[in-house]
Amino acid sequence: MRIVIVGGGTGGTILGNQLARRLAAEVRAGKVRLTLLSDSDRHMYQPGLLYVAFGKMTPDELYREEASLLDPSVDFHVDAVTEFHLDRNQVRTRSGKTHEYDILVIATGSRIVPQEVPGLSDGAEMFYTEEGAVRMYKRLLEFRGGTVAMVVSLPHKCPVAPVEAMLLLHDFFKSRGMRDKVKLRYHYPVNQVHATANVARWAKPEFDKAGIEYETLFNIKEVDPVNRIVHSEEGTESKYDLLIAIPPHSGAETVDDNSLGQGGWIPTDRFKLTMNGHDNVYVIGDATDIPVSKTGSAAHFEAEVVVENITSMIKTGTPVREYDGKVYCFIQAGYDRATYNAFDFVNLPDLKPPSKAIHWFKLAYNQMYWSTVRGLL
Amino acid sequence: MSVTASETPQASPALNEAAAREMVEIINLLASARDAMSDGMVSRLARAVSEGVALLDRLTSNHGFMRLLQVLDQPESQRLLIGLAEALRAASRDIAATAPCQGGLWETMHGLRQPATQEGIRILAYLGRHLSDSLREQHRRGG
Numbered sequence: 001m002r003i004v005i006v007g008g009g010t011g012g013t014i015l016g017n018q019l020a021r022r023l024a025a026e027v028r029a030g031k032v033r034l035t036l037l038s039d040s041d042r043h044m045y046q047p048g049l050l051y052v053a054f055g056k057m058t059p060d061e062l063y064r065e066e067a068s069l070l071d072p073s074v075d076f077h078v079d080a081v082t083e084f085h086l087d088r089n090q091v092r093t094r095s096g097k098t099h100e101y102d103i104l105v106i107a108t109g110s111r112i113v114p115q116e117v118p119g120l121s122d123g124a125e126m127f128y129t130e131e132g133a134v135r136m137y138k139r140l141l142e143f144r145g146g147t148v149a150m151v152v153s154l155p156h157k158c159p160v161a162p163v164e165a166m167l168l169l170h171d172f173f174k175s176r177g178m179r180d181k182v183k184l185r186y187h188y189p190v191n192q193v194h195a196t197a198n199v200a201r202w203a204k205p206e207f208d209k210a211g212i213e214y215e216t217l218f219n220i221k222e223v224d225p226v227n228r229i230v231h232s233e234e235g236t237e238s239k240y241d242l243l244i245a246i247p248p249h250s251g252a253e254t255v256d257d258n259s260l261g262q263g264g265w266i267p268t269d270r271f272k273l274t275m276n277g278h279d280n281v282y283v284i285g286d287a288t289d290i291p292v293s294k295t296g297s298a299a300h301f302e303a304e305v306v307v308e309n310i311t312s313m314i315k316t317g318t319p320v321r322e323y324d325g326k327v328y329c330f331i332q333a334g335y336d337r338a339t340y341n342a343f344d345f346v347n348l349p350d351l352k353p354p355s356k357a358i359h360w361f362k363l364a365y366n367q368m369y370w371s372t373v374r375g376l377l
Numbered sequence: 378m379s380v381t382a383s384e385t386p387q388a389s390p391a392l393n394e395a396a397a398r399e400m401v402e403i404i405n406l407l408a409s410a411r412d413a414m415s416d417g418m419v420s421r422l423a424r425a426v427s428e429g430v431a432l433l434d435r436l437t438s439n440h441g442f443m444r445l446l447q448v449l450d451q452p453e454s455q456r457l458l459i460g461l462a463e464a465l466r467a468a469s470r471d472i473a474a475t476a477p478c479q480g481g482l483w484e485t486m487h488g489l490r491q492p493a494t495q496e497g498i499r500i501l502a503y504l505g506r507h508l509s510d511s512l513r514e515q516h517r518r519g520g
Contacts, residue, residue, distance in 0.1 A: 056416075368426070370428075371427045374431055
């Protein structure tokens, strides 16, 4: 049985390690072969970028060698997949090598596409890359007063990131004794401060308490970096001195290139996590088009379901689990408080009041993440 | 011993007061622990636990390592390792106190004639033979 995993992010790495653990005897006996193909030899803890943008973590803390995280029985290659031949059960890599599979798992994640909004790349700070997060922190340190505006494009990784960033901005300027010199303005594309109603219900009074102004139904159309104005599709505009953007996201380039799904999102059965029309192809993490958050947490819980099902298929011939839409996300509510957001397809999130204990839980998780991707948690 | 009805109202508040005092002490203890902690301390502690758990997992899921532990658990292996460690210490001491070799065939012949050298060669021969057997057996088992 040849199992090929495409993508070495959170989902792909957890899946590879958990399969190696569950199928250890089969792998040793040569009955199962696990291969992981990634475009990078490094693994990044992406949620840490928000902390880098506020000087709470340094970039080197975000990385580990992918090989050091993977079980030794996983055959790991730094060789990005460029072609998917799903009709022939084959993928082809950048180096020209062809890998045949019996089961394929696509965990190619998502990427930012700020170029889709005119002026955004030049006019805004973004914390979705290492360079962007470091630059944003420098800009915040240099900022002497005025309006800091945030604009948000949907969908994007980590849906609560804009709310977290606003509350962190409040604490950042407060801790520097200049909160009174800074006006914080938040712009969101739907008619509430967050797409998830219960998060919006929690975030609105938090914003009010922190003196954060907000404008909803603001879908970013273009940015005028010279005059420092951001325009919305709705015809409104907002002036800024420092613009922070949650840029538009798209699926992986290779997904687009191979026309696996519109916008790079692969049509996926939300319960089985198989690609529509391909029972031996699983899709997890940001790459799916299922209606759950694009977060490492979703990728983690999805990976667990796929591991259970692949293992069970090999051992007994039948799948055993369905994905229930489970997601668990921490929400940093400033420098020293946090809460969390847990929900699934049926149960809506019910946010608890932020506390220091949950903040520490989040900080601890920033370190425990490496145990999670190793398939331990 | 019996408690009269008239005593109960007096005993109960006293007990509640003591319990409340203890609870306040516990709360103060937790609060002081919380105030003493910092984000950095929490991160470092979590990192140590995370790395420790990962290391433990690597070791316990490593078949070679577990086999090595089984072998090391045997008194014979422990005797050999203790003997080896003591021999290394003694050899280190001896080599420091001995003049450097002069070199040449005569010097070699002289060394070979020493009973201690012959003992050493014999031990190496035994070790070599059993090491070959063990390696052959491990390859045969595919491990």
